[in-house]
Amino acid sequence: MVTFQLSPEQEALRNLAHEFSETEIKPIAPKHDETEEPAWEVIRKAHELGLMNVHVPPEYGGQGLGNLEGCLIEEELAWGCLGISGSISANNLALEPILLAGTDEQKRKFLPWFCAEPRLAAFALTEATGGSDVAAMYTRARRVGDEYVITGTKTFITNGGVADLYVVFATLDRSLAHKGICAFIVPGDTPGVRAGKKERKMGDRASHVGEVIFEEAVVPAANRLGAEGQGFKLAMQTLDRTRPGIGAAAVGVARRAMEEALAYARERHAFGRPIAEFQMIQAMLADMAMNIDAARLLVWRAAWLQDQGQPGTAEGAMAKCFASDVAMRVTTDAVQILGGNGYMRDYPVEKLMRDAKITQIYEGTNQIQRLVIARQLLKSRS
The missing domain is CATH 1.20.140.10 (Butyryl-CoA Dehydrogenase, subunit A, domain 3)
Incomplete structure (x- = not known):
């Protein structure tokens, strides 16, 4: 049976998100549009209210909300400011590969980290020479024993340069096109990972978007998501x-x-x-x-x-x-x-x-x- 009626719990969630957007986001949106700086205090408050990392299952410290509930929240937060909303919801994008393909060990290691503290994550896929053409990426992962060495630059990354964790896509061999791409969980403090240029944008200015540079960054093979070539x-x-x-x-x-x-x-x-x-x-x-x-x-x-x-x-x-x-x-x-x-x-x-x-x-x-x-x-x- 088709219904367009939200449940009482969904209505309450939407009302909570709207009230937060009305009182916390909307009043400061013009200032952050001018300064082009993330609203760190709002991010912290959103985390306290449970408006971040909403799809993480309860066993890892999250709420385990569905995609519909996530969309209810995103509409209300973006109503207040798309940029501030984007800094918060980028975690949903970055953590989704871990939810989809992560092992139990990977989930236990990384997901509770985000539910315990207001941390930012980033999805590092896009490159300057390959936006829509993902398979043409240049960022390379080289296998060395039980580790991978990642070298390359990702561009236009939301939370890029300020994130505590990246899900990074890199190729083992460009000649393999999409069949050579792997995905890796890379903590932001990994040696060889650094922030590049912060972008100056037409809009969406309250979110931090920038380059992430990988210079021989060493990542354990245990941090690879899925098998080689499944990235x-x-x-x-x-x-x-x-x-x-x-x-x-x-x-x-x-x-x-x-x-x-x-x-x-x-x-x-x-x-x-x-x-x-x-x-x-x-x-x-x-x-x-x-x-x-x-x-x-x-x-x-x-x-x-x-x-x-x-x-x-x-x-x-x-x-x-x-x-x-x-x-x-x-x-x-x-x-x-x-x-x-x-x-x-x-x-x-x-x-x-x-x-x-x-x-x-x-x-x-x-x-x-x-x-x-x-x-x-x-x-x-x-």
């Missing part, structure tokens, strides 16, 4: 699992923009009446509401499918792609409704528009999402 598959499985969360964050940004535009339209007068009475403005607001609602339903469906044990590859790509496109349209229209004020930093919609753009790019560009969807369609009919 590419693990990366794709991870992104399948986390894309609905990006969709949820995009919905949060779009929803906030619509709320700001609606409030402004009610207060702003032109030709002797509120601009909310003009049909052109009403049509823009109606389109915002319809698209946000449709995006949220796609996100919920994708997350629910995964919670039922289904891969949801196409559905996750649809949710991420559609929701992020909606966020870009809605924030652009919100700026338009506010007119000249919308273009000024005195109002939040210009930040929301800048933030929205990254949701169309990270964790797979929307062009890649459309390829994923198309390939799943063709596969299902073969």
Whole structure:
């Protein structure tokens, strides 16, 4: 039976996340957008409230929440600020490979570490010469006895350079393409691991995004996730699992923009009446509401499918792609409704528009999402 009713526990979780976003994130978002520094105090408070590492099972100190619950949290935190939300939710992305492929020993060693203290993790996949083309990576892992030596540079890594732990993807042999890629758990204090350039971004400025450089970093073979050559598959499985969360964050940004535009339209007068009475403005607001609602339903469906044990590859790509496109349209229209004020930093919609753009790019560009969807369609009919 299909139902759109959240359980009392889910409603309580969503309300908790929204109250936290309203009181702790929203007031400081403009400052961190200006300084481009992570909101460390908010990260600490989010950890105390149980809004971080939410998918870690109870036996390792986490809550063991499902993907749908994770999406409820991500929408509300991104409503307050996408960048601050991204610093927090990046842990979900980075720890997912350990949840998917980690041995019991690896899980016992690393997962409780994050549940006990407010630490950051990072998913180190992207390189300067290979974003969407993951199999073309240059970062190399060389086997030496019971260890691997990792050399290379990862770019555009959320929490990169400030994380306590990295899940790093490296190739044993570039000629093997995706079949040569391995995944490794690498503590941030490993000798040979250092921060590179911190990126200066158009939006999403409250999250720390930067290079991570590996210079002959030695990692025990016991830290490899899965077998040799399974890293590419693990990366794709991870992104399948986390894309609905990006969709949820995009919905949060779009929803906030619509709320700001609606409030402004009610207060702003032109030709002797509120601009909310003009049909052109009403049509823009109606389109915002319809698209946000449709995006949220796609996100919920994708997350629910995964919670039922289904891969949801196409559905996750649809949710991420559609929701992020909606966020870009809605924030652009919100700026338009506010007119000249919308273009000024005195109002939040210009930040929301800048933030929205990254949701169309990270964790797979929307062009890649459309390829994923198309390939799943063709596969299902073969």
